[in-house]
Amino acid sequence: MDRRTFLRTGLAAGVAATAGCFGGDRPEAANEYGYETTSTDDGVEVPLVPLDDAIEWYREDDGTVFADARSPTAYQRAHIAEAVLSPAPDGQDGEDPLADRSTDTRIVTYCGCPHHLSAMRGGTLIENGYVHTYAIDEGFNAWIDAGYPLAGQAVEQRPDVYEIRGRTDATHAGEYAWARHDPTGQREAVPINENxxxxxxxxxxxxxxxxxxxxxxxxxxxxxxxxxxLGSVVRL
Incomplete structure (x- = not known):
């Protein structure tokens, strides 16, 4: 019995029966398949769906909604085909495309970092009762590398990769550092380490x-x- 079959039998049923309930004053992720989770700075545990399972859900066409948690600029250039734009952390201003979805909908968020922005968006959705929400573990770039369906104005363009290393007060561990390009609205985030x-x-x-x-x-x-x-530690 492979891992996916095992998770979809008795163990998965037990997880779904207990993990999908309300914890304290807010919902918790159902996490029917017992995936590993990542925690947002608000303490929401967001399940991380492996890319292999995400593409299976995509191909099943069973009502699963894929939601791009990046910026409008990035979404316009390239996104998962048929995905909606719902930027982290709270979605689009005004009428977000997820707002009229039933809370029973399975939602898969994604970003490129590989799952920081998508976890933020997923955490907000879970808090709002969309407990069947997952973030793609390996991120959007792994989807591109696998040759899975894309749409957008420049699906062949791959932006350059840059690494910014920084340090701030350790009391902010678990909170986020952000990089933003304001003219285009593109942004990236990462949790601050314990040190x-x-x-x-x-x-x-x-x-x-x-x-x-x-x-x-x-x-x-x-x-x-x-x-x-680039090239040295930025101290903030």
Whole structure:
């Protein structure tokens, strides 16, 4: 019996019966298949669906909704075919495409980092009662690498990858560091480590080393050309 079959038998039924209930004052993820989880800074445990299972759900066409948690710019360039745009953490201003969905809907969020923004969005959805929400563990770039269906204006374009290493006060461990390109609205986030360090991997479209990037932690903020943020530890 393989892992997926095992999870879908008695063990999965037991998990679904207990984990989908309300914990304290807010819902908890149903996590029917017993996946590993990641915790948001609000303490919500978001199940991480492996890419192999996510593509199976996609192909089953069983009403599962895929939701892109990145920026509108990134979504317009390339996204999972038929996915809706619902940016982290709270979705689109005004009428979010998930707002009129039944709370019984299975929702799969994704981003490229590989699952920080998608976990944020997933956490908010779970708090709002969408307990059958999952984030793709390996992220959008793994979906692209696997050759799975895409849509958008520039599906062949792959943005350059840059790594920003930083450090802030360790009291902010578990909170988020952000990198933003304000002209296009693209942004990336990563949890701060227990020692205050963080490593932000950014994949922004049409951004060069001369582009201004706004780097933010709960303690401070700086705006600098990307090239100046690379190669050394940025202290905020």
């Amino acid at each position: 205050g360090t963080f490593d932000l991997e950014i994949r922004f479209y049409d951004v060069t080393r001369d582009s201004d990037i706004r780097l933010t932690t709960p303690a401070a903020e700086t705006v600098q050309p990307l090239g100046q943020l």
